[in-house]
Amino acid sequence: MATMKSLIGLVNKIQRACTVLGDHGGQGMSLWEALPSVAVVGGQSSGKSSVLESIVGRDFLPRGSGIVTRRPLVLQLHKTESGAEYAEFLHAPKKRFTDFAAVRKEISDETDRITGKTKQISNIPIHLSIYSPNVVNLTLIDLPGLTKVAVEGQSDSIVEDIENMVRSYVEKPNCIILAITPANQDIATSDAIKLAREVDPSGERTFGVLTKLDLMDKGTNATEVLEGRAYRLQHPWVGIVNRSQADINKNVDMIVARRKEREYFETSPDYGHLASRMGSEYLAKLLSQHLELVIRQRIPSIVAMINKTIDELNAELDRIGRPVAADGGAQLYMILELCRAFDRVFKEHLDGGRPGGDRIYGVFDHQLPAALKKLPFDRHLSFKNVQKVVTEADGYQPHLIAPEQGYRRLIDGSITYFKGPAEASVDAVHFVLKELVRKSIAETEELKRFSTLQNDIATAANEALERFREEGRKTVIRLVEMESSYLTVDFFRKLHAEPERKPEKNANPPGPNNDLYHDHSLRRIGSNVSAYIAMVSDTLKNTIPKAVVYCQVREAKRSLLANFYAQIGRREKERLSAMLDEDPQVMERRTQITKRLELYKSARDEIDAVAWK
Ligand SMILES: Nc1nc2c(ncn2[C@@H]2O[C@H](COP(=O)(O)OP(=O)(O)OP(=O)(O)O)[C@@H](O)[C@H]2O)c(=O)[nH]1
Numbered sequence: 001m002a003t004m005k006s007l008i009g010l011v012n013k014i015q016r017a018c019t020v021l022g023d024h025g026g027q028g029m030s031l032w033e034a035l036p037s038v039a040v041v042g043g044q045s046s047g048k049s050s051v052l053e054s055i056v057g058r059d060f061l062p063r064g065s066g067i068v069t070r071r072p073l074v075l076q077l078h079k080t081e082s083g084a085e086y087a088e089f090l091h092a093p094k095k096r097f098t099d100f101a102a103v104r105k106e107i108s109d110e111t112d113r114i115t116g117k118t119k120q121i122s123n124i125p126i127h128l129s130i131y132s133p134n135v136v137n138l139t140l141i142d143l144p145g146l147t148k149v150a151v152e153g154q155s156d157s158i159v160e161d162i163e164n165m166v167r168s169y170v171e172k173p174n175c176i177i178l179a180i181t182p183a184n185q186d187i188a189t190s191d192a193i194k195l196a197r198e199v200d201p202s203g204e205r206t207f208g209v210l211t212k213l214d215l216m217d218k219g220t221n222a223t224e225v226l227e228g229r230a231y232r233l234q235h236p237w238v239g240i241v242n243r244s245q246a247d248i249n250k251n252v253d254m255i256v257a258r259r260k261e262r263e264y265f266e267t268s269p270d271y272g273h274l275a276s277r278m279g280s281e282y283l284a285k286l287l288s289q290h291l292e293l294v295i296r297q298r299i300p301s302i303v304a305m306i307n308k309t310i311d312e313l314n315a316e317l318d319r320i321g322r323p324v325a326a327d328g329g330a331q332l333y334m335i336l337e338l339c340r341a342f343d344r345v346f347k348e349h350l351d352g353g354r355p356g357g358d359r360i361y362g363v364f365d366h367q368l369p370a371a372l373k374k375l376p377f378d379r380h381l382s383f384k385n386v387q388k389v390v391t392e393a394d395g396y397q398p399h400l401i402a403p404e405q406g407y408r409r410l411i412d413g414s415i416t417y418f419k420g421p422a423e424a425s426v427d428a429v430h431f432v433l434k435e436l437v438r439k440s441i442a443e444t445e446e447l448k449r450f451s452t453l454q455n456d457i458a459t460a461a462n463e464a465l466e467r468f469r470e471e472g473r474k475t476v477i478r479l480v481e482m483e484s485s486y487l488t489v490d491f492f493r494k495l496h497a498e499p500e501r502k503p504e505k506n507a508n509p510p511g512p513n514n515d516l517y518h519d520h521s522l523r524r525i526g527s528n529v530s531a532y533i534a535m536v537s538d539t540l541k542n543t544i545p546k547a548v549v550y551c552q553v554r555e556a557k558r559s560l561l562a563n564f565y566a567q568i569g570r571r572e573k574e575r576l577s578a579m580l581d582e583d584p585q586v587m588e589r590r591t592q593i594t595k596r597l598e599l600y601k602s603a604r605d606e607i608d609a610v611a612w613k
Helices: 004-020 050-057 102-116 158-170 191-199 245-249 253-269 272-277 280-320 327-351 357-371 383-394 403-414 421-443 450-483 489-497 516-561 562-569 572-578 583-611
Strands: 037-042 073-079 087-088 092-097 126-132 138-142 175-182 206-211
Touching: 004 280, 004 327, 037 158, 050 138, 050 175, 050 206, 050 253, 050 280, 050 562, 073 253, 087 158, 087 450, 087 583, 092 102, 092 253, 092 327, 102 126, 126 138, 138 280, 158 175, 158 191, 158 253, 175 327, 175 489, 175 516, 191 206, 245 357, 253 280, 280 583, 327 450, 327 562, 357 421, 357 516, 383 516, 403 450, 421 450, 421 516, 450 516, 450 562, 450 572, 516 562
Parallel strands: 037 138, 037 175, 073 126, 175 206
Antiparallel strands: 073 138, 087 092, 087 126
16 A cells, blocks of 8 residues: 555645645646645744644744735655755745755745735645655645735735635635634634635544634633534644744744644643643644545546546547647658548549539539530521532532532531540649649548648649649540541441432422532431431540540549659758648647646556556
């Protein structure tokens, strides 16, 4: 089982770490609040400082008129076996104080450092560790004395401010309250007891301390209180006799004062029967034992709280992303991983895992056929135009059997129209792909914190898409031109095989110019060409999508970032770091979380170590 020393030592360590992180009482749930502590509470001049000093066995607290304690003083006592005696402040960790007068001055200066010389108060604690053979392991918090009036130079709110600050400490369920009341004052008017009763009505965490027993009026004594009859608490009252002002002025040694206190009780006719349970040494032991008990009870809930916080911090770290590595190789690896993450999202869009890829099919299924349908073949193959083209193609010698040249010109002229819809399909798919790149970057969680890399990826991907578009355009134009370069012979042979319908003889007898015959033949040319073009249109409706997918979609899936990978592989470390630039706020937040995480983890390790000893 854990020893008392290691348990309290553990709490001391955790409390100090909390302060380094700016985590002290009075600001929401914190590790600090889960830890037990002892707070010294009392009215001004009730003897708080004297009690603390006699527990420590040293003079080290600032003295003066008015409110001297203006910041909480977290006093951690460590018993040394070696006999060494010194003090250390958390705000000046390298400096060992062996002169306790210098400790007093440092407390005073450090108080002013935060509050200024304005006599205002602050709830940021000063941490002081005292190592001595004359102490027990204990953490005490000295708080400003409760007062009823403000003094010169203090704001009117100070009375209330002090009470609020003291309350913020003592209202925590883990705070053990050392309520100091001078014996020469009516217990019913004690500020300390009043506040303690308010925050701890059952009295289970309040220790009543009665000071100045030696100053009571002759003929009166405090046995009513000390025996627990006047005001009942769960724990026994402890009576104390501190050094008087005259003793302090004469520099009476603390160890001597302790001896005198012991003698006082042992020889007192009033308190002799209570002597073994009185005095500052007894108080220190009592507190230390109680603290150990409380810590032991609290360990499971502290561990649970630590584990919960560690989980939360880890989750937040995952959300904002782990820190960027410093060496070039690791950075390159990270960039590639991020690119791959983007690439995965992009492919999911194309393959149907995410929306957007279907818009490409929309181009093939709807846009392209609609555009083909709208081509102005009616106009191009109108009677008049057929007549014009055929006549022009014939030249001075009209064709004898079939107008081969006329056919070719009409067909070539028609096929050229297909270039428009072919290129429009390439462009439409290009814009869909571009939009998917934009969406995929936005949807890649891992990339969120790297805006520079986001831009780099967008630029590289768009450049690649531009190249694919060029390739796609060339290919579809080629498909169209191929239709012109060699016509489907079968189509015309079949036409030839069909019997030619002659115009009705009776209705229009053939004249010398045979106009009717000529008209009929031109109409037939028009309708033949039109049928041929419809066939070409059907072919292109199928082959253009194939070309577009082959050149653009397939390439985007295969090698959208191929060039980018080749480029960054050659890049200097500086440029890689620049690509992984982050928002400074994110970096700051991560540092904070990491620090907290370390604190909580080391706290957990330490608890494990003592709890299983
Ligand atoms: N005779 C005698 N004097 C005491 C005793 N306790 C405190 N005093 C004197 O009472 C005065 C005030 O004591 P402090 O210990 O400074 O009281 P405090 O509560 O810390 O006062 P503030 O820090 O000003 O709030 C000092 O002059 C002490 O010497 C005691 O038990 N007996």
